[in-house]
Amino acid sequence: MPHKYANMRERINANAIRVSCGCLIWISKTTPGGYPQMCVRVKGKVKTKLAHRISLADHLGIKPYRLNYVHHICNNPACVDPLHLVSITQRKNLLERRNNHGAF
């Protein structure tokens, strides 16, 4: 994998487009569920990771594994805008989903 981007933020922005609703939509590979995927090198091995988790971790200045479940407050699975993402526990997410059926 060539290193053609200066940093992770630049790489994410190069693979996403800003749409009218304000979301930064991933236009590269996604999961069948529509979640953004990207290949990253971890300890010399190329692994496929969820790009929205990497985007939020990069924004917060932490490693992706330190994040709990990452929730899209915009309810757009393909969005990688870190300002539209929150890291919460799985349990809290389930409660939130039950309570507000996905309204922004």
Ligand SMILES: [Zn+2]
């Ligand atoms: Zn969004």
